[in-house]
Amino acid sequence: MNSTTHAVFGVAALAGSFLLAGEAPPPYAYPAAVIAAWLPDVDNPRSRLGNGLSPMKSPALNTLTRPVSWALKTLSFTLYRTVGHRTMTHSLLGVALFVVLISPVISLSLDLFVALVIGYVSHLIADALNKRGVLLLWPLRRSFRLLPGGGIRSGGIAEFVVAFVVAAAAGYGIYILHLKVPGVSGVL
Numbered sequence: 001m002n003s004t005t006h007a008v009f010g011v012a013a014l015a016g017s018f019l020l021a022g023e024a025p026p027p028y029a030y031p032a033a034v035i036a037a038w039l040p041d042v043d044n045p046r047s048r049l050g051n052g053l054s055p056m057k058s059p060a061l062n063t064l065t066r067p068v069s070w071a072l073k074t075l076s077f078t079l080y081r082t083v084g085h086r087t088m089t090h091s092l093l094g095v096a097l098f099v100v101l102i103s104p105v106i107s108l109s110l111d112l113f114v115a116l117v118i119g120y121v122s123h124l125i126a127d128a129l130n131k132r133g134v135l136l137l138w139p140l141r142r143s144f145r146l147l148p149g150g151g152i153r154s155g156g157i158a159e160f161v162v163a164f165v166v167a168a169a170a171g172y173g174i175y176i177l178h179l180k181v182p183g184v185s186g187v188l
Contacts, residue, residue: 010037036119
């Protein structure tokens with residue numbers, strides 16, 4: 001799946017989870033979920049984060065983001081060369097490592113921690129819709145898919161349709177969580 005689809009899945013999963021919890025996430029949780037939804041693909045040097053951060057127009061911002069960009073590129077290259085794409089970062093082991101790495105965030109904001117975990121897991125769910133599936137039990141080589149018969153081809157019209165439907169659901173969820181007029185009943 002492409003980075004836009006993963007971003008949409010991250011936002012939709014966050015909105016859906018908070019709808020189930022009956023409360024609205026803070027606004028900063030949405031971009032956190034998007035970044036976390038891109039993170040499993042850091043094992044691909046051509047991915048949104050694996051390719052580093054885009055250069056900024058401001059020289060000051062470039063100075064600040066250059067070390068992060070370099071670190072992302074180095075991590076991406078190292079993961080790609082050692083374990084490959086869609087292996088460790090797309091597995092339950094990858095989720096567990098991610099949770100351990102971000103666990104200090106809980107003391108800052110439980111909502112932020114939840115948004116990051118939800119975003120990361122949404123990536124695996126989206127890729128499980130793909131023809132290749134995900135190796136949830138990596139290093140075992142058994143692929144897990146949510147759709148029978150091959151799944152959705154990355155970059156195809158089916159991915160666009162799925163992303164559009166998920167975006168519409170996310171938009172409705174965000175409306176219910178943040179914009180709904182008090183006292184007006186909605187359909188859930």
